[in-house]
Amino acid sequence: MSAEKRLLQEYRSILKEQRQKGSASTLSSNGILDLKPVSEDNFYKWTAKLKGPTDTGYQDAFWELQIDIPSNYPTQPPKFTFIVSDDIPRNRRQRQTNQIQDDDEFEGAEKEVLRHCYRMPHPNIAFNTGEICLDILQAKWTPAWTLSSALTAIVLLLNDPEPLSPLDIDMANLMKINDLKAYNSLIEYYVGRYSIEEEVYILN
Numbered sequence: 001m002s003a004e005k006r007l008l009q010e011y012r013s014i015l016k017e018q019r020q021k022g023s024a025s026t027l028s029s030n031g032i033l034d035l036k037p038v039s040e041d042n043f044y045k046w047t048a049k050l051k052g053p054t055d056t057g058y059q060d061a062f063w064e065l066q067i068d069i070p071s072n073y074p075t076q077p078p079k080f081t082f083i084v085s086d087d088i089p090r091n092r093r094q095r096q097t098n099q100i101q102d103d104d105e106f107e108g109a110e111k112e113v114l115r116h117c118y119r120m121p122h123p124n125i126a127f128n129t130g131e132i133c134l135d136i137l138q139a140k141w142t143p144a145w146t147l148s149s150a151l152t153a154i155v156l157l158l159n160d161p162e163p164l165s166p167l168d169i170d171m172a173n174l175m176k177i178n179d180l181k182a183y184n185s186l187i188e189y190y191v192g193r194y195s196i197e198e199e200v201y202i203l204n
Helices: 003-018 092-100 147-159 169-176 180-193
Strands: 032-039 042-051 061-068 079-082 110-117 195-202
Touching: 003 032, 003 042, 003 147, 032 147, 042 147, 061 147, 079 147, 110 180, 169 180, 180 195
Parallel strands: 061 110
Antiparallel strands: 032 042, 042 061, 061 079, 110 195
């Protein structure tokens, strides 16, 4: 199967699930708020929105990711990158609300206010670039993985970091010395500093 056929298959599956009524969306229950190609004319670049796990410093916040897909997908893994920025648009909440207010894509979805965060403080994620260190996105990738299942693995990584393979040394060192109070406080500090409230839709 070619990369484009596989990606179209995945996209149709995502759209079908998003349009289901009367049952919880597996995507949203796994912390995936949105997953789609940037353009239907180019299936090799996607965007995603991930919600932070509950009972963590990431709770009530979400992050955007860029997904770059190679031409030999799914043989080779896609590249997932958290989108980072120092330029936080303080008026973004109003723009985002107006932009999607009448979009049929969100019919039947619940609106929720979350913090849109532009940095990801985590031992396995580079703070300044958003690069992710996760084995299933590298040597342990197999064609059985999909974009949505890989995103689910990234959400799980947020709750279960691997400090022995760090991209953020400071965060990893706090984990290594088991200073969880300082670790969680640092997450909450950065989430508060690099975020702005936005209204988003949760698909049910």
